[in-house]
Amino acid sequence: MKLGYHIGYWSSGPPAGALDAIRTAEELGFDSVWTAEGYGSDALTPLAWWGAATSRVTLGTNIVQMSARTPTATAMAALTLDHLSGGRFVLGLGASGPQVVEGWYGQPYPKPLARTREYVDIIRKVVARDAPVTHDGAFYQLPVQGGTGLGKPLKPTVHPLRRHIPIYLAAEGPKNVALSAEICDGWLPLFFSPKSDGFYRAALEEGFARRSGRPAEFEVAASVRVIVHDDVEQAADLIRPSLALYIGGMGAKNMNFHHDVFARMGYADVADKVQDLYLAGRKDEATAAIPTQLVEDTSLIGPPEKIRDELAAWEETVVTTLLVRGDAATLRKVADALS
Known part of the structure; x- marks a missing residue:
């Protein structure tokens, strides 16, 4: 199983030590480096800026939000970054x-799947x-309908380094x-758990069947928190606040995809309680309501020996790459624990 480094999106400013961590990830033999965007920093600029200091690792966005750019603008960025990175x-x-x-x-927002396909x-x-x-x-017309009538079909001036x-x-x-x-080269899961592998494997097989079988290369790069710590409970405490935010506060009461992931995992009552507490402004209580087992189901936490033992279950799943976070020192600990 490969390792990737997920920088994520920024909070109030650039993450301290990001460039050092990226260089460390490449030095340690990590396969990839990833950036993200929410509604603050964008994914493409940091990837280009920090990626320029690398020579081997794959450079990926996890994720570019489709509503932020037209498809052609995103394609232009992809063509540009592929050239600048030498096809990485x-x-x-x-x-x-x-x-x-x-x-x-x-x-x-309605009909996101149909919009994604286009x-x-x-x-x-x-x-x-x-x-x-x-x-x-x-959702998209090229040339656009109802404009001046002067729009014309165009090809990018830039010739692609890779046509795919x-x-x-x-x-x-x-x-x-x-x-x-069905239509992509990989899947980027969030809050994956080995206990949900059968559910996701079936969904992937449904998509592969619509494209006449699984392609020779299809990557599943899962964002997984890895905390190397002698005390499991203290390690879980480092993750609980983020889980409370996603389960309870990312989305509306009647539409929170992260909440639904944990409900399918068997934590419906917990997810409902966390959401109710979080939306009521009782964030500390929402955080405390997350059981350690839920953290362990979606993360690798504890002493190195425990992490190595639990990694075996992940290696039996559809996941091909674990995307981990942290500073340079954390990445060294993680690489050692997972080796």
């Missing part, structure tokens, strides 16, 4: 959720550069996971 770029995409899509980007199709056409790009879809840039899709629900297997 992977485009990770995601639909995000309605609060961000409609509240921040001012775009409609988005990916247009990017593929741009990168392949076989012909001037046209698209007549429900890998596209991974961030997905949590079964239909979206199946879509990643």
Whole structure:
């Protein structure tokens, strides 16, 4: 199983020591480095800036939010970064959720799967550069309808370094996971658990069946918290606040995809309680309501021997890469514990 380093998106500013951590990840033999965006920092600029200090690792976005850019703008960025990195770029995409899509980007959220299908199709056409790009879809039209009538189909001026840039899709629900297997080169799961492997494996197989079988290369790069610590409870305490935020506060009461992941995992009552407490402003109580077992189901925490023992279960799943976080010192501990 490969290791990747996930920088994530920024909080109030750039993460301290990010460049040192990226260089350390490459030095340790990590396979990839990933950036993200929410509604603050973007994913593409840090990847280009910090990625320039690397020479081997794959550089990926986890994720670029589709509503933030038109498909052709995203394709232009992919073409550009693929050239600058010497063919090391992977485009990770995601639909995000309605609060961000409609509240921040001012775009409609309904029918995200159909929108994703069109988005990916247009990017593929741009990168392949076989012909001037046209698209007549429900969400995107190239040239646009109802304009001046002067729009014309265009090809990118830049010739692609690779005519097929890998596209991974961030997905949590079964239909979206199946879509990643059908039209993309990889899946980016969040809050994956080995106990849910059968559920996700079935969703992926459904998508592969729609494309006449699994492709020769399909990556599953899962974001997994790894905390090397002698005390399991203290390690879990470092993760609980983030889980409380995602389960309780990321999304609305009636539409929170992260909450649904844990409900499917068998923690429906816990997820409901955490959400109720979090939305009521009782964040500390929401955090305390997360059991250690839930943390352990989706993370690797504790002494190195415990982590190595539990890694065996992950190696039996569909996951091909573990994406870990932390500073340079943390990455060294993680690499040692997982070796």
